[in-house]
Amino acid sequence: MPxxxxxEAIKDALAEELRRDSAVFIMGEDIGLHGGAFxxxxxxxxxxxxxxxxxTPISESIIAGAALGSALAGMRPVVEMMFGDFSAxxxxxxxxxAAKARFQFGGQCKTPLVIRMPVGALSWKSAxxxxxxxxxxxxxxxxxxKVVLPATPYDxxxxxxxxxxxxxxxxxxxxxxxxxxxxxxxxxxxxxxxGVADIKRSGDTCTVVACGKMVHFALEAAVTLADxxxxxxxxxxxxxxxxxxxxxxxxxxxxxxxxxVHEGHRSGGLAADWGMRIYTECLDWLDGPVGWxxxxxxxxxxxxxxxxxxxxxxxxxxxxxxxxxxxx
Amino acid sequence: xxxxxxxxxxxxxxxxxxxxxxxxxxxELFMKGxxxxxxxxxxVGQEAVATGVGLALRQxxxxxxxHRGHGHQLAKGADPRRLMAELLAKxxxxxxxxxxxxxxAAFEVGSLGAYAVxxxxxxxxxxxxxxxxxxxxxxxxxxxLGDGALGQGVVHESFNLASVWQLPVVFVVERNGxxxxxxxxxxxxxxxxxxxxxxxYGLRYRGVDGQDVVAVHEAAREAIAAxxxxxxxxxxxxxxxxxxxxxxxxxQVYRSREETEAVRRMHDPIAHFxxxxxxxxxxRQEEMREIRQRASETVEDAARFAQASPEPEPxxxxxxxxx
Numbered sequence: 001m002p003x004x005x006x007x008e009a010i011k012d013a014l015a016e017e018l019r020r021d022s023a024v025f026i027m028g029e030d031i032g033l034h035g036g037a038f039x040x041x042x043x044x045x046x047x048x049x050x051x052x053x054x055x056t057p058i059s060e061s062i063i064a065g066a067a068l069g070s071a072l073a074g075m076r077p078v079v080e081m082m083f084g085d086f087s088a089x090x091x092x093x094x095x096x097x098a099a100k101a102r103f104q105f106g107g108q109c110k111t112p113l114v115i116r117m118p119v120g121a122l123s124w125k126s127a128x129x130x131x132x133x134x135x136x137x138x139x140x141x142x143x144x145x146k147v148v149l150p151a152t153p154y155d156x157x158x159x160x161x162x163x164x165x166x167x168x169x170x171x172x173x174x175x176x177x178x179x180x181x182x183x184x185x186x187x188x189x190x191x192x193x194x195g196v197a198d199i200k201r202s203g204d205t206c207t208v209v210a211c212g213k214m215v216h217f218a219l220e221a222a223v224t225l226a227d228x229x230x231x232x233x234x235x236x237x238x239x240x241x242x243x244x245x246x247x248x249x250x251x252x253x254x255x256x257x258x259x260x261v262h263e264g265h266r267s268g269g270l271a272a273d274w275g276m277r278i279y280t281e282c283l284d285w286l287d288g289p290v291g292w293x294x295x296x297x298x299x300x301x302x303x304x305x306x307x308x309x310x311x312x313x314x315x316x317x318x319x320x321x322x323x324x325x326x327x328x
Numbered sequence: 329x330x331x332x333x334x335x336x337x338x339x340x341x342x343x344x345x346x347x348x349x350x351x352x353x354x355x356e357l358f359m360k361g362x363x364x365x366x367x368x369x370x371x372v373g374q375e376a377v378a379t380g381v382g383l384a385l386r387q388x389x390x391x392x393x394x395h396r397g398h399g400h401q402l403a404k405g406a407d408p409r410r411l412m413a414e415l416l417a418k419x420x421x422x423x424x425x426x427x428x429x430x431x432x433a434a435f436e437v438g439s440l441g442a443y444a445v446x447x448x449x450x451x452x453x454x455x456x457x458x459x460x461x462x463x464x465x466x467x468x469x470x471x472x473l474g475d476g477a478l479g480q481g482v483v484h485e486s487f488n489l490a491s492v493w494q495l496p497v498v499f500v501v502e503r504n505g506x507x508x509x510x511x512x513x514x515x516x517x518x519x520x521x522x523x524x525x526x527x528x529y530g531l532r533y534r535g536v537d538g539q540d541v542v543a544v545h546e547a548a549r550e551a552i553a554a555x556x557x558x559x560x561x562x563x564x565x566x567x568x569x570x571x572x573x574x575x576x577x578x579x580q581v582y583r584s585r586e587e588t589e590a591v592r593r594m595h596d597p598i599a600h601f602x603x604x605x606x607x608x609x610x611x612r613q614e615e616m617r618e619i620r621q622r623a624s625e626t627v628e629d630a631a632r633f634a635q636a637s638p639e640p641e642p643x644x645x646x647x648x649x650x651x
Contacts, residue, residue, distance in 0.1 A: 025462065051462065057492065062451045062485035069455020069469075072440055073390065075462060077455075093482070096445055097452060105433040105441055106423035107648040143649050167651035 001186055007179040009153035010040055010116075013160040014078065016189065018048050021076060024164060027054040027063060028080030037082045038118055038179060064090035064115065068098045068169075071113040078164060084117035084135040084173065091138070098169040099144035110167040114160075119149070120175040120213055120263055121300055121311055128302035134212075134264035134295070139171045140241045140273075146194055147241040149173040151215040153183040155238055158192030166194060175212040197244035199251070203231035206257035206321050209248055209274050211237045214261045214293075214312060221317040230321060240270065245277055252282040257324040259291030261317055266294040291320030332542065337610045338619060340383055340541050344375040344598050345623035347399040350408060351572075353627045354398070354415055354429075358576040362635065363415055366575070367444070368429045371399040373571030376597035377502050378403040380544025381470060381564070384552055390438050390456040390469040392449030395430045396502075396570075397442040400472050405437040408630035418637035425640040426648065447473060447480030450499070454486045457495040457555075468496040468555040470548075476507030478516040478525075487529040487563070496555035498548065499531065499563045502538065504570040509582045526563040538566030539597040542604060569595045 004012065017024050026041060032055040035042030045053045056063050060081060067077035081087045087094065094115065101111050121132040139147045146168055150156035156174070163170040200215055201222055208218040215236040222232035233251050237243065252258045258278050262271035271294040278290055293312045301307050351370045357363035371378065374396070382403025385391065393400040401411055406422070414421025414432045421427075422434050433441030440456055443449030453471035460467040477483050478501075490497040501522060507515045526533035532554060534547040544566055551562035569591050573580045580588070605611040611619075 057485070057488055059485040059489065061482040062454065062489050065448075065451025065482060065486070066455035066458055066489060069392075069440065069452035069457075070459035070462070071455070072435075072452065073456040073459035075459045092445055092448060093451065097443060097448055100431075101441070102651055103648045104423060104427040104431040105435070105648075106421070106426050108422070108433055108435045110651045146650075 001184040003182050004153050004185040005180050005182050006150070006153045006156050006174070007038065007040060009157035009185050010160055010174060011042070011044070012185070013157040014041065015044060015047065017161060017164045018044065018052060023074065023076040024078060025052040025054065025075060026078045026080065027056050027067060029056055029058055029082050031055060031080050036080060038176065040080065060086050060089035061093055064093035065097065067113055067115070068093060068101070068111065071111050072101065072109050076112045076164060078114045078116065081115060081117040083131050084119035085130040085133050087115065087117055087135060094139070094145070094169070094171070095142050099142045102168070103144055111169050112167045113169045114163045114172050115169070116172045116174060118176045119173045120177055121307055122176050123307065124304050126300065126302065126304070126307055129299045132300040134262070136173055136240050137264050137268060137270050140270060144169065145241060146170045146239065147173065148194060148239050149175065149212045150238060151175070151178065151200070151212055151236050153181065153185050155192050155198065155236070157185055158190055159194065159238060162191045162194050165191070170194070173212070177213045192238070195239045195242045195244055197247040198236045198238055199233060199247070200236045201232060201234040203233040204255055205231045206259060206324055207233045207235060207248070207251040207255045208259045208261055208317065208321070209235050209237065210261040211240060212263060214263050217312065217314045218261055218317055220314045221321065224314070224318050225321055230325065232321065245281070248274065248278065249281050252278055253285045256285055256287040258282070258286070259293060259317065259320045259324060261293040261312060263311060264295055265297050267297050269294050288324045288326060291324050293317055293320050332545070334610055336383065337605060338615070340379050340545065341601060341605065341611065341616065342619045342623055343379040343383065343403050344541065344601065345620050346408065346626060347375045347378060347402050348372055348598060349624050349627040350398055350402060350412070350630070353631050354412070355572070355576050357416070357631065365417060365428060367395070368415065368576045369396040369574065370572040370576060371396045373569045373591070373595070373597070374502055374504060374538070375399055376541035376544055376601070377500065377538045377566045377568050380541045381500050381548045384545055384548035385438070385468070385470060387437055389467050389552070390440050390453060392440045392453035392471045393442040394446070394449065394472055394474060395442065395444045396474070397432070397472065398429070401432060401434055401439055401442070404434065404439050406434040406439060408626055409633040410434070412630040412634035413637045416634045416637070417639070418634055419640040420633070420637040447477040447483045450477065450483050450486040454490050454495060454497055457490065457497045458493065461495055466556045468498060468552055470498040470500055470552070472500045472502060474507070475501060475503040475505065475512045475516060479507070487531060490561040491530040494560040496558070497561040498551040498555055499561065500548070501563065501565050502568050503565060504568050506570055508574050522563065522565040532560065532562040533565065534562065535565040535567070538568030539595050539600055541597060541601050
């Protein structure tokens, strides 16, 4: 099985879907000859040309709006937002128009639309306050949207193919820190279904619920904690909306402990949402309080040392897990 | 001068009365508390723009509409029964009661929908034009917008993208001069200079008297033909008048009753068209009376149908969120 990076897996998914379906096209800023800010579309322009790999003006709102209109008229657009943070400029089109179109029109239309956006912090390469946010909770709140964040190359390719074949607007988040992470990716066509979590490590003394880069941090924490006799089960949610609650609940009912870990800010964040669901459905099984690891309510700083204090680190997960075991 | 057949003129006359009667019926239902919902906006006074453009488009062309959009939908061919049922939030409505007056679409006749956030539907129509251009079809797309929407960035982004990509779009500006309650002269720098704006963006421009349905129609046909022939986007600047308040029941503290009465007297697009029809011998008084009667009956029937229709079943609240 070939070993690809997360970035290569995403590019392959785009290329294969462009070849498979002539209704698929890509639009975004600097994605043509330039190949995208992170090089995700490099080479696609040469194969598919300017009609299907469309360089747009720097106008996030019309990018999202025009993509939506084209979807309503029968195309399957895939938008690249240069950074997730910039999608704030397209928020009305995504949240008020795209998310609600099928519902408000009583099922008259479909909106097969994917909006890809790089999110999250890059530590030593980070670019500060408006290039590093985890914007997933901006979108998870909105009925009508699906929200995806893969953690591995295999999932990235399979989930993106599912997203492009889905008839709903899908916010496809890509963690910048994972672009160079490599993993096995099959040659043959496959999809990873939306709405299905994946157990990235089986264990039986505590469940860690995470997504994106935090999955890798949780796996690192598991190595440290294994020496202490704590056997973590790490759940990668993969799709943040709709949420695969059953996989989470089944795991917590097995391990009797849970820690929720999310790179986004603590207030109004996704970790609190996951924790509340666990309390509501699994209280009788819990042997201790649910651990809560999230970013502090501070913008993401430019300085690396400051950033590490704001965002969750492996040590924070280790500490939260110990706490669920009654250790200080 | 395009050739306007007698039949087309009579269809225009019917459509204008259909819109006016529909709006007045909706207002009546609102006053009686039958249309007991907020956010219903009358387009009385602006019938010539919707009609002139709507009848110049093919059914498979696209429009996007605004919060003041009943006329656009009707002129595009939407079923008055299903439109009125949607206003009354009924299950037989176009959107099965989920959308309402401000969020109604009729995809079966090429309406991408009304978008209630000012300017929001404009980029969506541009996107539909993009899709048609990519598919190699000759369908065009006509977003309706008011001059109040010229303050929205996304409208300017739409002008720009349609121009740089030479998309088959006809931007129809209903320049009624009022942004909700505030004169556009104080709100939007170029509101009286749309020609300059169009030139700056490289859009073909036509300015017309929006109360003159024939003038609107001729200009629309020209712009649509250009778009269909791959000659790029146009902006149609239609000077018009909003006879009613922003929404049904809005007190209009910003203008006097005398002012409104004068506008109604001097700028009624239907009265204007009746004079035209008589002067050109296109319709006899009796024919006009019959057409007007038919429009009125259609609206009465739509209102009866809508009122008799059942509400959506509450248990179906979760439908249509996802495909």
